[in-house]
Amino acid sequence: MLLYRMIAGAIAAALTAATWSRIPAPHRATTCEEPHSFSRSLVDLAGHGVASFAMAAGVSAIFLALRTNSVHAMGPLAAALVGAALSPCSSADALLARALFAEPATQLVFVIAAQCLDVRQISLVYRFFGARRAAGSCCAAIVACCVARALVQR
Secondary structure, eight states, X not given: OHHHHHHHHHHHHHHXXXXXXXXXXXXXXXXXXXXXXXXXXXXXXXXXXXXXXXXXXXXXXXXXXXOHHHHHTOOHHHHHHHHHHHOOOTTTHXXXXXXXXXXXXXXXXXXXXXXXXXXXXXXXXXXXXXXXXXXXXXXXXXXXXXXXXXXXXX
16 A cells, blocks of 8 residues: 555656646736735734634534445545545545545545645645646646556556
């Protein structure tokens, strides 16, 4: 599982780098209209963090309400959606994958999606790098999930 995860992660990183190198950088203003103070920046970042945690808590509550048996029989596509929405921390994703899904291929797709298609991470890429790069990251992660599933299926 570790080897497949490393291979899929390397594929996702390479595809993301290749995609980003082909996309022109977003236009940024060269001067700031109004300097932000440290406290203002801290409040802005805290607000984004609270929204992110609230979103993760809501998604977690929905999945906890579902019965484990109904989730256990889902396929790779559903595992990718669950992984992207739930987006657990990297130390918990393998444990959740094993607890939620029966097949190794589906478990690996969950792990890769939880790390590469993480909703919070994609929203961060969108905010700082723009829609094109966020879309490129999503496409690269989807390809990595497909490759990971194919590797385990052989």
